[in-house]
Amino acid sequence: ESIKNENEFLKDALSSLQELYEEDRNTIATLTEQLKLSQQEVEFMRRKYKLMWGKVIDDHASQ
Template sequence: MQTFLELKEFCKLVHLNEDVVKGMMANGALNFKEEEGKIYIEANQGTFSVVPSTVNSKSAMINSMTLAGESFIEKTIGTILNLHEKVLDAKDETLEALKNENKFLKDALYSMQELYEQDRKTIEVLNEQLKNAREDAEFMKRKYKLMWNKTIETFGDARSQKINQDNSQKVD
């Protein structure tokens, strides 16, 4: 497949003036064609003709450019594959880290739930003990009140009898 460029475009591409390019056309170093008053130069062959070289080095240059192009493509593909592999590894590491974090949080939640249950049971036991202690305190209050009332009555009766005896002895 041949690609033709207009004379001015070709000159800009190879950084040569039109006189030099026309001289190369006259020598037969460049393939060209004329259509509608414009000169078109074959781009592929023309760019290799502009570079000074011998006949043997032209084929070597083409082969080296082909090999360099293939090598560049292979290196680029290898780099892309390597980067892709690294991205996949990083993704796997991230997923593993998230799984470990989720497991840790899950275990922590279960532990907190167990502690909550133990605390709730402890609170129930302490409330029961407090209720029993209040009942014991009320019972002791009633018991001592009854005992003191009985003591006061007994002591009061004995004292009033003594007072009555003392008063009756004084009167006599």
């Protein structure tokens, strides 16, 4: 009986760990996607400001 109870406990513990692992995998996937989008946004802003400041410098140089 005690072995049966221990096996049931271990099975429940393993099930809980698998659920936590799956939740962590989903969290990592979500964070990875958010990071990718943030990196794209930063790159866009870099290009935008580079173009903007390039135009300002060109305008100033032509005056």
